[in-house]
Amino acid sequence: DTxxxxxxxxxxxxxxxxxxxxxxxHMGHRAMYWYKQKxxxxxxxxxxxxxEKLSINESVPSRFSPECPNSSLLNLHLHALQPEDxxxxxxxxxxxxxxxILYNEQFFGPGTRLTVx
Amino acid sequence: AQSVTQLGSHVSVSEGALVLLRCNYSSSVPPYLFWYVxxxxxxxxxxxxxxxxxxxxxxxxxxEAEFKKSETSFHLTKPSAxxxxxxxxxxxxxxxxxxxNKLIFGAGTRLAVxx
Numbered sequence: 001d002t003x004x005x006x007x008x009x010x011x012x013x014x015x016x017x018x019x020x021x022x023x024x025x026h027m028g029h030r031a032m033y034w035y036k037q038k039x040x041x042x043x044x045x046x047x048x049x050x051x052e053k054l055s056i057n058e059s060v061p062s063r064f065s066p067e068c069p070n071s072s073l074l075n076l077h078l079h080a081l082q083p084e085d086x087x088x089x090x091x092x093x094x095x096x097x098x099x100x101i102l103y104n105e106q107f108f109g110p111g112t113r114l115t116v117x
Numbered sequence: 118a119q120s121v122t123q124l125g126s127h128v129s130v131s132e133g134a135l136v137l138l139r140c141n142y143s144s145s146v147p148p149y150l151f152w153y154v155x156x157x158x159x160x161x162x163x164x165x166x167x168x169x170x171x172x173x174x175x176x177x178x179x180x181e182a183e184f185k186k187s188e189t190s191f192h193l194t195k196p197s198a199x200x201x202x203x204x205x206x207x208x209x210x211x212x213x214x215x216x217x218n219k220l221i222f223g224a225g226t227r228l229a230v231x232x
Contacts, residue, residue, distance in 0.1 A: 004160075031218060042207055042222035043161070055217055090160055094218055104211075104218050105151065108160040 003027075004109035006091050012115045015081060021112045023074040023091030032074040033106065034066060035090040043090055049074060081116045088113050119144045119210045123223035130230055136180075136195040138226045140208030143189065149211035150191045151220070152182055156204045164206075167191060178202070203230045 004025045013019050023032065030051050035043035048056035049068045063085075065077040074091055092106040124139040142148055149168050153161040165176025172184040182193045191208060206226045212219040 006160075040225075040227075042225050043220075045219055048217055048219065050217060056219070088158075092161075096218070104149075105163055105166055106218075106220060108153075108162070110160040111158075113158065 004091055004093055004107050006089075006109040006112050008112060009110070010113045010115075012117065013078065013081065014117050015083070017081075018077070018079045020078065021076040021089055021091075021114075023076075023109055024072055025093040025107070025109075026072055027093065027095075027107070028071075029093035029095050029107070030071060031094045031096055032068060033092040033094075034064075034074070034076055035092065037088040037090055037111070039087075047076075078114075081114075083116050086114055086116045118214065119146075119148070119212045119221050121208050121210050121221055121223035123206075123208050123226050125226055126224065127227050127229065130198045130228070132200055132230055132232055133197050136193070136198045136202065136228065138193040138206050138208075138228065140182075140191045140193065140223060141189050142191060142208070142210045144210055146213055148191075150182075150184060151209040151211075152176065152180070152191075152193050153207045153209060153222075154178075154204050155207065155225075161207065164193070198228075198230045200230050200232070203228055 007022045032049045034046040037043040046060045047066045052068045067075040088111045090111045091109040094106045120143045122141045151166045152164040165174045167184045175181045208223040209220045212221045
C-alpha cells in the first residue's frame, strides 16, 4: 500500500462549526505533514509530526488543531474558521522526518477541499 | 536558506511539441530537488527527484530533468507533449533548516497542451 488517503474529499462548514479532517497512511512512514493550498498557489506547510509528536508548527492559528493518534493516522481539527481558510488541505507522509536520509520524498494524499461559509 | 524560482507561470505547447519547464534553486547545502505534478482537484504526484549521482534524472510519464549545479537549475523536459500532460507543475527543494525534512515549493507552472 503506497497510498495516502484523506477524508472527506469535500467539506462545507459554517464559521461556528467544529469539524475534522482525517489522513491515513500504511507505508510505515514516521513523518506526517499538513499543508494548505490556496487556488493557483503552491502548498504551504502547516504542521510536521515526527514519530507522532508535533515537531513544527508554522505559526498556524489555534483554530487549526492537529492530532496524531498513532503512526498511521493524522487529524486536523477545525473550529471557528474564517472564510479565508477555504482551501485545499493536503496531507503528506515521508519515511522519516530527519534530513540525513538519502531517499526521503513526501507522498501526498488527494486533499480535502474545504469551504467555509 | 533554500528557495525555488519557476520561470513562467503559464506555458502553452502544441501536442507533440517539446515541453520545457524551468526551475532554478538556491541552496546553502547540496540540494535535493523534486518535480511534482498536480491535476485539477487532486493532490501532488512525484514526477522525479534528484538527490545525488547521475545528473540526468528520468521520471514517470516520459519526463526527465537535468541537475546543473553551475547554473543552479533543474529544468523539466518531455520530448513530446500529450494532452494528458496538462496540469500544474511544482519544483521543490528540500529544506534542512531546523533539522526536519521540509519542502520549499516554487510558485508553480501551469502547462496547457493544445491540439
